[in-house]
Amino acid sequence: MLQQDIASGRLDHEELRSNFAQASPPLAPMQAVMESERCFYCHDAPCIQACPTSIDIPRFINAIGNGNPGGAARIILEANILGGSCARVCPTEILCEQKCVHNLLENGRPVRIGALQEYATDWQMAQGSQPFTRAEPTGRRVAVVGAGPAGLACAHRLALHGHDVSIFDSHGHPGGLNQYGVAAYKMADDFAAREVAFLLSIGGIVFEGGKSLGIDFTLDTLRQDYDAVFLAFGLGKSRSVGIEGEDLPGVMDALAFIEQIRTQVLSDIPVGRRVIVIGGGNTAVDAAVQARRLGADSVTLAYRRGPEQMSATLAEREWAQTNGVSVRFWSSPVKIMHEDGVLSAVAFDHTPLGQHDQAPRREVIPADMVLTAVGQLMDPGMVSAMHVTMRNGRIVVDDQYRTSLPGVYAGGDCTEGMDLTVAAVRDGRDAAQAIHAAFGQDRE
Amino acid sequence: MADLKTEFAGIRSPNPFWLASAPPTDKAYNVKRAFEAGWGGVVWKTLGEDPPVVNVSSRYGGLHHHGRKMIGFNNIELISDRPLAVNIAEIKAVKAAYPDRAVVVSLMVPCEEQSWRAILPIVEETGADGIELNFGCPHGMSERNMGAAVGQVPEYVEMVTRWCKQFTRMPVIVKLTPNVTDILMPARAALRGGADAVSLINTVQSIIGVDLDQMAPMPVVDGMGTHGGYCGPAVKPIALRMVGEIARDPGLAHLPISGMGGIETWRDAAEFLAMGASALQVCTAAMHYGFRIVQDMIDGLSAWMDEKGYQDIHALSGRAVRNYVPWNTLNLKFRTIAHIDQERCVGCGLCHIACEDTSHQAIAVGGVSGARRYDVIESECVGCNLCAHVCPVAECITMQPQPVDGHVTWREYEHSAERLAGCSVAHGV
Numbered sequence: 035m036l037q038q039d040i041a042s043g044r045l046d047h048e049e050l051r052s053n054f055a056q057a058s059p060p061l062a063p064m065q066a067v068m069e070s071e072r073c074f075y076c077h078d079a080p081c082i083q084a085c086p087t088s089i090d091i092p093r094f095i096n097a098i099g100n101g102n103p104g105g106a107a108r109i110i111l112e113a114n115i116l117g118g119s120c121a122r123v124c125p126t127e128i129l130c131e132q133k134c135v136h137n138l139l140e141n142g143r144p145v146r147i148g149a150l151q152e153y154a155t156d157w158q159m160a161q162g163s164q165p166f167t168r169a170e171p172t173g174r175r176v177a178v179v180g181a182g183p184a185g186l187a188c189a190h191r192l193a194l195h196g197h198d199v200s201i202f203d204s205h206g207h208p209g210g211l212n213q214y215g216v217a218a219y220k221m222a223d224d225f226a227a228r229e230v231a232f233l234l235s236i237g238g239i240v241f242e243g244g245k246s247l248g249i250d251f252t253l254d255t256l257r258q259d260y261d262a263v264f265l266a267f268g269l270g271k272s273r274s275v276g277i278e279g280e281d282l283p284g285v286m287d288a289l290a291f292i293e294q295i296r297t298q299v300l301s302d303i304p305v306g307r308r309v310i311v312i313g314g315g316n317t318a319v320d321a322a323v324q325a326r327r328l329g330a331d332s333v334t335l336a337y338r339r340g341p342e343q344m345s346a347t348l349a350e351r352e353w354a355q356t357n358g359v360s361v362r363f364w365s366s367p368v369k370i371m372h373e374d375g376v377l378s379a380v381a382f383d384h385t386p387l388g389q390h391d392q393a394p395r396r397e398v399i400p401a402d403m404v405l406t407a408v409g410q411l412m413d414p415g416m417v418s419a420m421h422v423t424m425r426n427g428r429i430v431v432d433d434q435y436r437t438s439l440p441g442v443y444a445g446g447d448c449t450e451g452m453d454l455t456v457a458a459v460r461d462g463r464d465a466a467q468a469i470h471a472a473f474g475q476d477r478e
Numbered sequence: 479m480a481d482l483k484t485e486f487a488g489i490r491s492p493n494p495f496w497l498a499s500a501p502p503t504d505k506a507y508n509v510k511r512a513f514e515a516g517w518g519g520v521v522w523k524t525l526g527e528d529p530p531v532v533n534v535s536s537r538y539g540g541l542h543h544h545g546r547k548m549i550g551f552n553n554i555e556l557i558s559d560r561p562l563a564v565n566i567a568e569i570k571a572v573k574a575a576y577p578d579r580a581v582v583v584s585l586m587v588p589c590e591e592q593s594w595r596a597i598l599p600i601v602e603e604t605g606a607d608g609i610e611l612n613f614g615c616p617h618g619m620s621e622r623n624m625g626a627a628v629g630q631v632p633e634y635v636e637m638v639t640r641w642c643k644q645f646t647r648m649p650v651i652v653k654l655t656p657n658v659t660d661i662l663m664p665a666r667a668a669l670r671g672g673a674d675a676v677s678l679i680n681t682v683q684s685i686i687g688v689d690l691d692q693m694a695p696m697p698v699v700d701g702m703g704t705h706g707g708y709c710g711p712a713v714k715p716i717a718l719r720m721v722g723e724i725a726r727d728p729g730l731a732h733l734p735i736s737g738m739g740g741i742e743t744w745r746d747a748a749e750f751l752a753m754g755a756s757a758l759q760v761c762t763a764a765m766h767y768g769f770r771i772v773q774d775m776i777d778g779l780s781a782w783m784d785e786k787g788y789q790d791i792h793a794l795s796g797r798a799v800r801n802y803v804p805w806n807t808l809n810l811k812f813r814t815i816a817h818i819d820q821e822r823c824v825g826c827g828l829c830h831i832a833c834e835d836t837s838h839q840a841i842a843v844g845g846v847s848g849a850r851r852y853d854v855i856e857s858e859c860v861g862c863n864l865c866a867h868v869c870p871v872a873e874c875i876t877m878q879p880q881p882v883d884g885h886v887t888w889r890e891y892e893h894s895a896e897r898l899a900g901c902s903v904a905h906g907v
Binding site for chain 1: 843
């Protein structure tokens with residue numbers, strides 16, 4: 035009988051510790067200054083235009099070079115209160131750093147904007163306080179549903195303006211995908227939790243953990259109890275691949291796998307000897323690399339289309355490959371196979387490179403564990419708990435982040451647009467500004 | 479290969495690169511290392527009367543700019559703090575060991591005839607090739623009525639130079655301080671006193687920076703600072719001007735000039751030679767990188783001279799002097815305009831914002847569908863060059879001279895009917 039090899043503790047404690055430490059070491063002060071001096075201080079800089087939160091990048095880099103890291107941090111955090119985690123998780127290679135003019139002079143060597151941002155925000159966090167002071171309380175109350183990047187950014191900005199905020203989240207801790215859904219080595223040393231504490235130190239924000247919309251409270255009650263509501267609960271449900279065998283033991287949602295890594299002792303987390311990850315996004319890469327770093331012997335990342343269509347960036351893909359993940363393109367999963375109910379392999383329709391005019395070949399890759407990362411959907415429970423206008427499975431908002439319900443705003447992954455942390459932060463920040471402005475108009 | 483051999487005020491050296499009187503030439507140990515590295519000569523660090531001076535601890539300050547260390551440098555060090563006899567013995571030994579190199583001795587003693595009369599024979603006995611009178615040191619020694627305190631009074635310069643010419647057969651080079659309003663005054667005084675040559679510039683009086691914790695000028699000596707002498711690449715423009723001023727003066731035209739002040743590369747060297755120097759001195763660059771830097775100075779200068787067809791130093795020296803003129807001699811009809819090479823442009827926008835905010839609003843922002851493009855509005859461009867200087871990309875913005883329609887100088891234009899009628903001659907308006 036087939037033995038399915040899924041086990042925890044494949045590596046010793048020391049190896050696990052080093053495998054899940056921060057992958058890219060922070061810049062030392064002298065490195066930061068040297069790197070800052072590479073910046074040309076472009077006018078109307080293309081990097082700013084490429085940043086969803088429009089951080090004034092040349093200005094903060096200049097401040098670092100001038101020995102003013104606190105000023106640099108304030109510039110970043112004024113635009114993006116989660117600048118620390120964005121510095122760690124942003125795909126800068128397709129955002130600010132892609133647009134850096136240094137690419138045109140020395141290809142592939144943009145100014146290391148992300149690393150410099152991390153340097154400045156880390157400096158500020160090490161001071162133990164944030165550089166903002168809350169305005170006098172206004173007495174206005176806002177409910178924020180979802181304590182991920184969008185919800186936190188919105189709460190902070192509202193609190194800054196003196197409004198009282200309650201954040202509801204089904205998880206016991208705030209942070210959302212930053213806390214639960216990103217590879218541990220990107221947010222090492224409890225960074226996400228420390229950043230949330232830093233953010234909440236503005237005051238005026240109450241976290242209501244372990245409470246789910248539609249179960250513990252309803253949108254109607256929020257609308258009655260609060261002056262405004264901001265919905266930022268993300269998507270919540272992983273999409274299924276839609277093939278036979280997905281319910282076999284050993285098949286797991288990649289996000290759940292990542293959450294285990296972020297919340298449990300590393301040596302307790304089971305991982306297959308041979309792992310297949312189905313998907314082509316950053317979640318797939320995070321799951322694949324972490325499976326390797328937990329000690330999986332072989333990890334294959336199978337994506338049904340080619341490198342151009344893959345949503346994981348080239349840098350992410352190369353990161354996977356240097357971590358020993360085998361990336362297979364044009365591999366469309368057909369079914370997850372088993373022997374007597376024990377997961378044994380995944381069958382793919384594979385179209386070899388250059389043979390797209392021919393019928394795909396069937397290919398069977400043996401596996402002990404399958405992680406699926408083919409995108410997320412909005413939790414149907416959430417959808418039925420609200421009566422807001424939806425489109426393509428997401429909440430529809432206008433340019434002021436207003437939903438179809440008066441007083442109800444939304445942003446982040448539960449609305450349409452880029453599913454990026456930095457875009458969620460912008461949504462939260464700008465929705466807060468819209469709510470604040472609406473309060474001002476009420477008064478008049 | 480171009481011939482770099484130099485004869486300066488009768489002193490021969492295999493190349494024009496001498497180390498200036500300063501810490502690198504304070505001891506035989508350093509000077510031997512310099513000669514081994516290829517330096518053509520040295521001016522030994524200034525000797526004074528015994529007992530020797532006492533130096534303070536903490537002596538140098540650096541001006542660093544955007545990742546470049548020591549673009550400017552200053553010091554509060556005095557002349558040699560070793561006994562005269564020690565220096566004299568070492569000079570003699572070094573000159574004997576390196577007879578083909580120039581060994582010049584810098585001197586500074588009180589402004590009294592007896593002091594100079596006493597020291598000159600002692601120096602002459604070493605076999606040194608010449609002396610350089612330190613009339614330039616702007617700190618410390620000047621408070622004791624030496625150094626720049628002499629150099630700033632033309633009568634003293636002339637008097638001391640004359641004594642030296644009287645009491646020694648050695649060539650006398652007078653080192654000038656830049657801390658004067660008109661460099662021609664001490665240069666003429668030196669010539670009147672019989673100087674064989676001048677050397678310039680000595681350091682510029684300076685405070686290199688302020689220690690904001692100790693609230694004292696740097697370098698800080700036990701909580702206090704004093705002004706120092708400024709040198710390094712940042713002073714090169716000041717030095718070039720003063721060298722050119724002397725070189726173009728009809729009365730001084732035949733006075734040999736040893737040029738110095740911020741020379742760090744062969745190109746700097748070529749510029750000083752072109753502005754009228756016929757020998758060169760270097761200090762800060764050697765203190766920054768070590769003596770090995772002379773190798774590329776020699777190699778680069780030689781290669782460039784070959785490329786340009788200058789066979790020797792004499793052929794090059796002073797070549798730019800005739801083109802160094804008063805402003806009123808420039809052609810008001812000449813016009814140059816900026817040109818942006820769109821292939822090279824990276825779109826940083828620095829040219830635009832510099833021109834827009836601070837100059838002539840002559841660079842327009844263009845580009846369609848997010849592309850960044852900057853274009854010169856030629857009718858608005860006055861040819862100021864600002865954009866070309868702020869552009870971080872080599873040869874992206876070039877200044878393009880336009881066909882010249884005539885020649886009018888201010889001297890010709892000042893009283894012209896055209897001007898008096900209120901219209902502008904420039905740019906054909």
